[in-house]
């Protein structure tokens with residue numbers, strides 16, 4: 001049985017510079033489902049994710065959240081969605097906890113400090129709690145950004161290459177977080193060039209751009 005659509009895209013067309021990356025792209029995603037956006041380098045995966053966040057607009061078509069175009073449901077949509085892009089959005093001079101506080105403040109939320117600290121520890125950052133982000137490794141910064149995703153409490157996660165820079169334990173951790181989020185009825189749209197193990201998870205896939213040699 002398929003669950004009713006919560007996030008959907010209809011006839012999306014995306015252009016970058018003078019190049020059309022894709023046309024007529026559509027999908028439906030329900031609670032507890034993960035959409036894997038697939039395609040080679042430069043095919044338009046990040047461009048699609050940016051359309052889904054509302055950070056950029058399609059040439060044609062629309063993205064809908066609970067049946068309403070996101071352009072007309074901005075407040076609802078932004079309250080329900082969290083985006084993790086290539087850049088982690090981390091402030092260099094702030095500690096991991098201060099970063100989460102800052103991020104929550106930007107979103108107009110107050111941070112549950114105990115939850116934030118336990119989330120950082122869960123993500124393996126227990127020994128970095130007092131360090132400014134500038135001295136953390138690439139993978140540790142990625143973990144801080146992932147902690148921000150968890151403390152934001154959003155229903156929809158849009159994740160651009162969340163596994164980049166993570167070691168095998170980090171990848172397993174993210175797989176666990178995805179399973180938990182989906183198990184609670186959350187939704188995920190993500191890209192990854194790395195294999196994911198998500199047994200028992202409802203995964204949909206969409207291909208962006210042309211296949212090599214096609």
Ligand SMILES: Nc1ncnc2c1ncn2[C@@H]1O[C@H](COP(=O)(O)OP(=O)(O)OP(=O)(O)O)[C@@H](O)[C@H]1O
Pocket residue numbers: 016017021039040041042043044045046047048
């Ligand atoms: N602002 C821009 N102006 C012109 N072209 C752009 C712009 N941003 C992206 N592009 C081009 O659009 C295409 C798609 O880029 P995008 O980042 O969406 O690809 P991707 O599928 O996410 O790639 P990767 O797997 O390498 O991350 C690329 O050819 C890129 O050079």
